[in-house]
Amino acid sequence: MAANANSLIRVTDLKKHYNKGAIKALDGVTVDINRGDVMVVIGPSGSGKSTFLRSLNLMEEPTDGSIVFGGVDITKKKVMNDEGKMVKLDIDLHRRKMGMVFQHFNLFPHMTILENMTLAPIQVKHVPKAEAEEKALALLDRVGLKDRANAYPIQLSGGQKQRVAIVRALAMEPEVMLFDEPTSALDPEMVGEVLDVMKELAHEGMTMVVVTHEMGFAREVGNRVLFMADGKLVEEGSPEEIFDHPQHHRLQDFLSKVL
Amino acid sequence: MFTAAGFAKTWEYVSLFKEGLICTVSMSFLTVVFGFVLALMLAIMRLSNFRPFRALGLTKDGRLRDGGPLLALSRFNPLDFLATAYVEILRSTPVMVQVFVIYYVVLGNVDLPNFKLFGMIRFDRFFPGVVALSMNSGAYLCEIIRAGIQSIDGGQSEAARSLGLSSTQTMRHIILPQAIRNILPPIANEFVVIIKESSVCWTIGVQEIMYAVSATKGATYRIAEPLVIATLLYFCLCFPTSKIIAYFERRMSRGSKR
Numbered sequence: 001m002a003a004n005a006n007s008l009i010r011v012t013d014l015k016k017h018y019n020k021g022a023i024k025a026l027d028g029v030t031v032d033i034n035r036g037d038v039m040v041v042i043g044p045s046g047s048g049k050s051t052f053l054r055s056l057n058l059m060e061e062p063t064d065g066s067i068v069f070g071g072v073d074i075t076k077k078k079v080m081n082d083e084g085k086m087v088k089l090d091i092d093l094h095r096r097k098m099g100m101v102f103q104h105f106n107l108f109p110h111m112t113i114l115e116n117m118t119l120a121p122i123q124v125k126h127v128p129k130a131e132a133e134e135k136a137l138a139l140l141d142r143v144g145l146k147d148r149a150n151a152y153p154i155q156l157s158g159g160q161k162q163r164v165a166i167v168r169a170l171a172m173e174p175e176v177m178l179f180d181e182p183t184s185a186l187d188p189e190m191v192g193e194v195l196d197v198m199k200e201l202a203h204e205g206m207t208m209v210v211v212t213h214e215m216g217f218a219r220e221v222g223n224r225v226l227f228m229a230d231g232k233l234v235e236e237g238s239p240e241e242i243f244d245h246p247q248h249h250r251l252q253d254f255l256s257k258v259l
Numbered sequence: 260m261f262t263a264a265g266f267a268k269t270w271e272y273v274s275l276f277k278e279g280l281i282c283t284v285s286m287s288f289l290t291v292v293f294g295f296v297l298a299l300m301l302a303i304m305r306l307s308n309f310r311p312f313r314a315l316g317l318t319k320d321g322r323l324r325d326g327g328p329l330l331a332l333s334r335f336n337p338l339d340f341l342a343t344a345y346v347e348i349l350r351s352t353p354v355m356v357q358v359f360v361i362y363y364v365v366l367g368n369v370d371l372p373n374f375k376l377f378g379m380i381r382f383d384r385f386f387p388g389v390v391a392l393s394m395n396s397g398a399y400l401c402e403i404i405r406a407g408i409q410s411i412d413g414g415q416s417e418a419a420r421s422l423g424l425s426s427t428q429t430m431r432h433i434i435l436p437q438a439i440r441n442i443l444p445p446i447a448n449e450f451v452v453i454i455k456e457s458s459v460c461w462t463i464g465v466q467e468i469m470y471a472v473s474a475t476k477g478a479t480y481r482i483a484e485p486l487v488i489a490t491l492l493y494f495c496l497c498f499p500t501s502k503i504i505a506y507f508e509r510r511m512s513r514g515s516k517r
């Protein structure tokens with residue numbers, strides 16, 4: 001396989017088994033994620049989309065296969081350091097470079113919006129508090145929530161919560177953003193405001209992997225679409241190829257149900 | 260059953276009941292404090308990720324095994340095992356047995372200092388009582404703390420870890436502050452439970468309320484009247500305390516639903 005200079009994450013033959021292999025949530029997925037990609041992952045329920053996404057930052061520990069991120073195989077417990085010694089892989093170091101947005105927001109309810117956003121920069125990156133707050137306010141301003149900085153999550157609507165969750169991840173200045181059905185838990189009238197933020201992010205060149213059922217978003221914003229079924233990557237292509245000229249019968253079936 | 264003369268006689272020994280009240284309250288308070296410290300250590304052991312045989316779960320090329328005894332052994336956590344065994348044993352035996360074991364067996368041959376707390380409570384009886392009750396309530400409080408921590412939605416820790424926080428930072432900044440809300444009311448309730456359970460300690464001669472009852476009975480040959488006083492004392496300790504706890508519990512849950 002030719003090395004691609006633009007590759008950010010290289011996933012090779014990724015497998016995740018449960019119950020001693022009786023359940024193959026991921027059954028050998030190979031894909032290259034390039035810088036600037038907006039990769040949309042679609043597929044029926046139980047096809048392994050979440051498992052794939054959550055494996056990328058090792059929220060799930062893969063059974064087999066490799067994930068090379070920034071030149072390091074993060075599925076290995078031990079890695080070679082700069083001096084050529086084998087040391088324990090510090091997964092936290094890699095996770096902070098991957099932002100993650102969840103279906104159920106997962107804001108910290110005992111902290112204000114501002115505290116939610118500054119916790120990781122202060123604790124993990126040791127950014128001075130004033131600087132972290134200034135940056136957080138600037139990010140909140142971008143999503144129109146600057147005036148809610150001192151509110152608690154419980155005081156926000158679903159759409160507002162998800163916008164906060166997105167900028168909370170951005171506050172760590174990640175190299176890639178992972179979204180797992182970010183709009184599935186929202187009331188329909190709030191889906192648009194979240195998708196708009198994601199669209200803007202895509203236009204700024206952020207690398208994104210998005211699991212979603214929003215086919216409009218996939219077609220309009222995605223530059224690559226992956227279709228998964230039974231833990232396998234069944235078809236991959238541009239939005240036009242996937243939506244207008246689906247090849248595999250599983251994909252044709254799936255599209256006939258959701259479109 | 261009750262006679263005015265009986266109450267008059269019992270009243271002559273009222274100082275025993277005062278002592279008993281002070282003894283019961285201080286013993287229960289110390290028990291909650293020591294029990295909580297013990298419980299915290301047990302809960303940390305139970306929730307720890309200490310796996311000395313972790314390496315056995317990996318194949319030669321550093322992959323996780325699919326199954327088998329080596330994978331099971333690699334997941335074995337001796338700290339969790341010890342703490343679990345302790346909790347289950349203490350919760351499955353009567354507190355009376357535990358008090359006897361501590362007093363007659365464990366501390367049976369230990370010469371405890373022979374002074375009197377507050378000038379009246381014999382330390383060599385009081386101390387074993389507190390030890391036994393603390394060990395007992397530590398087991399119950401451990402489960403309260405563990406349940407409080409585990410009741411926090413898994414998404415909370417996932418979100419924290421995905422931001423790059425370590426597991427320790429996640430525990431400290433995300434899990435514990437939220438868990439403490441769930442944990443405090445049952446801990447306060449445990450105080451009420453201990454006030455009542457501590458009555459078994461009269462069997463090893465701790466001068467708490469039931470001891471006052473039996474001492475008065477021996478001196479006056481009256482039982483109903485001393486029991487009335489003891490009942491009133493226990494009720495006046497426990498009932499208001501649980502009402503106050505319930506009040507704060509309601510207030511706290513209102514706070515989180517803001």
Ligand SMILES: Nc1ncnc2c1ncn2[C@@H]1O[C@H](COP(=O)(O)OP(=O)(O)OP(=O)(O)O)[C@@H](O)[C@H]1O
Binds near residue numbers: 047052
């Ligand atoms: N902890 C687990 N134990 C056993 N099986 C699991 C576990 N987690 C996931 N699975 C199984 O793995 C498969 C893939 O699940 P996954 O959540 O990745 O699917 P998905 O494509 O995200 O589905 P959905 O659209 O419903 O979110 C499913 O069959 C699921 O039941």
Ligand SMILES: [Mg+2]
Binds near residue numbers: 049050051
């Ligand atoms: Mg899913």
